[in-house]
Amino acid sequence: MHPSHPLALPEEFLLLAHRESGKVRESARVAAGCAAAELGDLALRGRLLVRVGHASLLSSRLFWPEPTEIELLAVESTGLAWADNVLAELLQWIEAGPVSLNRWVRRHKGAFQYHRAALVGRGLLRPGPGTGLSRLLGRQHHYPDQALRHRLIAELRATTTGRRVLDERLLFLSDLMAAVGLHDELGIGKWGFPHRMNPDRGIGVVTFRPEAMRDTSYALASAVPPASSGDGGLVGDSGGGDGGGGGGD
Incomplete structure:
Protein backbone atom coordinates (compact mmCIF):
# COMPACT_ATOMS: atom_id res chain seq x y z
CA MET A 1 0.00 0.00 0.00
CA HIS A 2 1.21 3.49 -0.80
CA PRO A 3 0.17 6.00 1.91
CA SER A 4 -1.85 9.00 0.72
CA HIS A 5 0.59 11.33 2.46
CA PRO A 6 4.17 10.80 3.65
CA LEU A 7 4.75 9.07 6.94
CA ALA A 8 6.15 11.05 9.84
CA LEU A 9 9.44 9.85 11.32
CA PRO A 10 7.86 8.06 14.32
CA GLU A 11 5.52 6.21 11.94
CA GLU A 12 8.42 5.07 9.75
CA PHE A 13 10.30 4.04 12.87
CA LEU A 14 7.38 1.96 14.19
CA LEU A 15 6.69 0.34 10.85
CA LEU A 16 10.28 -0.89 10.78
CA ALA A 17 10.17 -1.96 14.43
CA HIS A 18 7.24 -4.33 13.79
CA ARG A 19 8.55 -7.61 12.46
CA GLU A 20 6.81 -9.63 9.77
CA SER A 21 5.55 -11.82 12.61
CA GLY A 22 3.66 -8.84 14.01
CA LYS A 23 5.83 -8.74 17.11
CA VAL A 24 7.98 -5.92 18.48
CA ARG A 25 11.37 -6.82 19.87
CA GLU A 26 12.86 -4.79 22.75
CA SER A 27 9.55 -3.09 23.46
CA ALA A 28 10.76 -0.69 26.16
CA ARG A 29 13.52 0.57 23.89
CA VAL A 30 11.16 0.90 20.95
CA ALA A 31 8.76 2.95 23.08
CA ALA A 32 11.61 5.29 24.02
CA GLY A 33 12.75 5.37 20.40
CA CYS A 34 9.29 6.41 19.27
CA ALA A 35 9.29 9.33 21.71
CA ALA A 36 12.72 10.31 20.40
CA ALA A 37 11.49 9.97 16.81
CA GLU A 38 8.76 12.53 17.50
CA LEU A 39 11.46 15.02 18.43
CA GLY A 40 13.48 13.99 15.40
CA ASP A 41 10.53 14.71 13.14
CA LEU A 42 10.22 18.19 14.63
CA ALA A 43 13.95 18.74 14.13
CA LEU A 44 13.53 17.83 10.46
CA ARG A 45 10.76 20.43 10.26
CA GLY A 46 13.03 23.09 11.72
CA ARG A 47 11.15 23.36 15.01
CA LEU A 48 13.85 22.19 17.44
CA LEU A 49 17.38 20.93 17.99
CA VAL A 50 19.02 18.98 20.77
CA ARG A 51 22.14 20.61 22.17
CA VAL A 52 24.89 18.30 23.40
CA GLY A 53 28.05 19.13 25.24
CA HIS A 54 31.33 18.38 23.51
CA ALA A 55 34.99 19.25 23.69
CA SER A 56 38.05 18.77 21.51
CA LEU A 57 40.87 16.39 22.26
CA LEU A 58 43.65 15.72 19.77
CA SER A 59 41.50 17.09 16.90
CA SER A 60 38.57 14.81 17.79
CA ARG A 61 35.19 16.02 19.05
CA LEU A 62 34.22 14.26 22.26
CA PHE A 63 30.56 14.21 23.30
CA TRP A 64 29.36 14.43 26.86
CA PRO A 65 26.17 12.38 27.29
CA GLU A 66 24.79 14.81 29.92
CA PRO A 67 23.28 17.29 29.90
CA THR A 68 21.42 17.22 26.62
CA GLU A 69 18.79 19.90 26.32
CA ILE A 70 15.99 20.44 23.82
CA GLU A 71 16.10 23.86 22.17
CA LEU A 72 12.84 25.09 20.67
CA LEU A 73 13.40 27.07 17.47
CA ALA A 74 9.85 27.77 16.28
CA VAL A 75 6.30 26.97 17.34
CA GLU A 76 4.40 27.50 14.08
CA SER A 77 1.84 24.81 13.34
CA THR A 78 3.07 21.77 11.45
CA GLY A 79 -0.40 20.77 10.30
CA LEU A 80 -0.12 17.56 12.34
CA ALA A 81 -2.13 17.36 15.55
CA TRP A 82 0.38 15.22 17.44
CA ALA A 83 3.33 17.41 16.44
CA ASP A 84 1.55 20.62 17.41
CA ASN A 85 0.65 19.05 20.76
CA VAL A 86 4.30 18.16 21.36
CA LEU A 87 5.36 21.72 20.50
CA ALA A 88 2.76 23.16 22.87
CA GLU A 89 3.90 20.89 25.70
CA LEU A 90 7.55 21.65 25.01
CA LEU A 91 6.79 25.36 25.25
CA GLN A 92 5.20 24.78 28.67
CA TRP A 93 8.21 22.79 29.87
CA ILE A 94 10.67 25.39 28.60
CA GLU A 95 8.85 28.16 30.45
CA ALA A 96 9.67 26.26 33.65
CA GLY A 97 13.36 25.85 32.78
CA PRO A 98 15.72 23.81 30.56
CA VAL A 99 14.22 20.64 29.12
CA SER A 100 16.29 17.50 29.61
CA LEU A 101 16.08 15.17 26.62
CA ASN A 102 16.29 12.01 28.69
CA ARG A 103 13.56 13.19 31.05
CA TRP A 104 11.31 14.05 28.11
CA VAL A 105 11.78 10.64 26.51
CA ARG A 106 11.08 8.84 29.78
CA ARG A 107 7.83 10.78 30.23
CA HIS A 108 6.51 10.31 26.68
CA LYS A 109 6.59 6.60 25.93
CA GLY A 110 2.87 6.79 25.19
CA ALA A 111 3.95 7.97 21.74
CA PHE A 112 4.25 4.29 20.83
CA GLN A 113 0.53 3.60 21.28
CA TYR A 114 -0.51 6.83 19.57
CA HIS A 115 1.48 6.24 16.41
CA ARG A 116 0.69 2.53 16.32
CA ALA A 117 -3.01 3.44 16.33
CA ALA A 118 -2.36 5.96 13.55
CA LEU A 119 -0.69 3.28 11.42
CA VAL A 120 -3.59 0.91 12.07
CA GLY A 121 -6.01 3.64 11.03
CA ARG A 122 -4.14 4.09 7.76
CA GLY A 123 -4.08 0.36 7.08
CA LEU A 124 -0.29 0.14 7.41
CA LEU A 125 -0.42 -2.07 10.50
CA ARG A 126 -2.97 -4.88 10.56
CA PRO A 127 -4.07 -6.13 14.00
CA GLY A 128 -4.50 -9.88 14.18
CA PRO A 129 -4.20 -12.83 16.52
CA GLY A 130 -0.78 -14.11 17.41
CA THR A 131 0.43 -17.64 16.92
CA GLY A 132 1.28 -20.43 19.33
CA LEU A 133 1.51 -19.28 22.95
CA SER A 134 0.57 -15.71 22.01
CA ARG A 135 -2.73 -16.96 20.60
CA LEU A 136 -3.44 -19.01 23.72
CA LEU A 137 -2.78 -15.95 25.89
CA GLY A 138 -5.07 -13.80 23.76
CA ARG A 139 -2.32 -11.47 22.58
CA GLN A 140 -2.81 -9.39 19.49
CA HIS A 141 -0.02 -8.83 17.00
CA HIS A 142 0.29 -5.99 14.51
CA TYR A 143 1.42 -7.03 11.03
CA PRO A 144 3.17 -4.31 9.01
CA ASP A 145 2.49 -3.47 5.37
CA GLN A 146 5.29 -5.51 3.82
CA ALA A 147 5.73 -3.52 0.62
CA LEU A 148 6.17 -0.23 2.46
CA ARG A 149 8.37 -1.74 5.16
CA HIS A 150 10.64 -3.35 2.57
CA ARG A 151 10.87 -0.03 0.70
CA LEU A 152 12.05 1.71 3.86
CA ILE A 153 14.60 -1.03 4.50
CA ALA A 154 15.85 -0.69 0.92
CA GLU A 155 16.31 3.06 1.44
CA LEU A 156 18.42 2.48 4.53
CA LEU A 176 17.25 5.24 15.92
CA MET A 177 16.91 1.76 14.43
CA ALA A 178 20.47 1.03 15.47
CA ALA A 179 19.82 2.42 18.96
CA VAL A 180 17.04 -0.13 19.53
CA GLY A 181 19.27 -2.94 18.28
CA LEU A 182 17.62 -3.62 14.92
CA HIS A 183 20.40 -2.50 12.56
CA ASP A 184 21.78 -5.99 11.93
CA GLU A 185 18.30 -7.46 11.54
CA LEU A 186 17.47 -4.84 8.91
CA GLY A 187 20.75 -5.35 7.08
CA ILE A 188 22.33 -1.98 7.94
CA GLY A 189 24.81 -3.33 10.46
CA LYS A 190 27.93 -2.46 8.48
CA TRP A 191 27.33 1.26 8.88
CA GLY A 192 25.14 0.99 11.95
CA PHE A 193 25.36 2.17 15.51
CA PRO A 194 28.93 1.15 16.41
CA HIS A 195 30.35 3.00 13.36
CA ARG A 196 28.20 6.06 12.96
CA MET A 197 27.76 6.70 16.67
CA ASN A 198 31.50 7.30 16.86
CA PRO A 199 32.02 10.43 19.00
CA ASP A 200 33.78 12.11 16.08
CA ARG A 201 30.68 12.52 13.89
CA GLY A 202 32.32 14.55 11.12
CA ILE A 203 33.53 11.47 9.30
CA GLY A 204 32.36 8.95 6.73
CA VAL A 205 28.81 8.97 5.44
CA VAL A 206 27.69 11.70 7.85
CA THR A 207 30.39 14.21 6.85
CA PHE A 208 28.16 16.44 4.74
CA ARG A 209 25.23 16.70 7.13
CA PRO A 210 24.97 19.90 9.19
CA GLU A 211 26.72 19.57 12.53
CA ALA A 212 23.62 20.57 14.51
CA MET A 213 21.60 17.81 12.85
CA ARG A 214 24.34 15.23 13.40
CA ASP A 215 24.46 16.18 17.06
CA THR A 216 20.68 16.01 17.38
CA ASP A 231 12.95 -6.44 28.17
CA GLY A 232 11.64 -8.20 25.11
CA GLY A 233 7.92 -7.92 25.82
CA LEU A 234 5.31 -6.71 23.40
CA VAL A 235 3.97 -3.22 24.05
CA GLY A 236 0.20 -3.26 23.91
CA ASP A 237 -0.01 -6.78 22.49
CA SER A 238 -2.03 -8.45 25.20
CA GLY A 239 -5.72 -8.87 25.46
CA GLY A 240 -6.23 -6.49 28.40
CA GLY A 241 -3.13 -4.34 28.62
CA ASP A 242 0.61 -4.30 28.03
CA GLY A 243 1.84 -7.79 27.46
CA GLY A 244 5.02 -9.57 28.29
CA GLY A 245 6.74 -12.49 26.73
CA GLY A 246 9.41 -13.06 24.16
CA GLY A 247 10.02 -10.79 21.22
CA GLY A 248 11.36 -13.33 18.76
CA ASP A 249 9.68 -14.37 15.53
Missing part, protein backbone atom coordinates in the same frame (compact mmCIF):
# COMPACT_ATOMS: atom_id res chain seq x y z
CA ARG A 157 20.51 -0.22 2.87
CA ALA A 158 21.10 1.98 -0.17
CA THR A 159 22.88 4.54 2.01
CA THR A 160 25.43 1.91 3.08
CA THR A 161 26.46 1.19 -0.51
CA GLY A 162 26.54 4.76 -1.79
CA ARG A 163 23.49 4.27 -4.00
CA ARG A 164 21.61 6.90 -2.01
CA VAL A 165 22.74 9.98 -0.14
CA LEU A 166 22.31 9.76 3.61
CA ASP A 167 20.07 12.77 4.13
CA GLU A 168 18.95 14.02 7.55
CA ARG A 169 15.78 11.92 7.57
CA LEU A 170 17.63 8.68 6.87
CA LEU A 171 20.36 9.64 9.32
CA PHE A 172 17.79 10.04 12.10
CA LEU A 173 15.93 6.89 11.12
CA SER A 174 18.99 4.66 10.84
CA ASP A 175 20.50 5.95 14.09
CA SER A 217 20.53 12.57 15.78
CA TYR A 218 23.33 11.37 18.05
CA ALA A 219 21.57 12.70 21.14
CA LEU A 220 18.17 11.25 20.25
CA ALA A 221 19.64 7.80 19.65
CA SER A 222 21.61 8.05 22.90
CA ALA A 223 18.36 8.73 24.80
CA VAL A 224 17.20 5.17 24.05
CA PRO A 225 18.02 2.98 27.08
CA PRO A 226 20.36 0.03 26.70
CA ALA A 227 19.00 -3.48 26.37
CA SER A 228 18.09 -5.21 29.60
CA SER A 229 17.53 -8.88 30.34
CA GLY A 230 13.99 -8.07 31.42
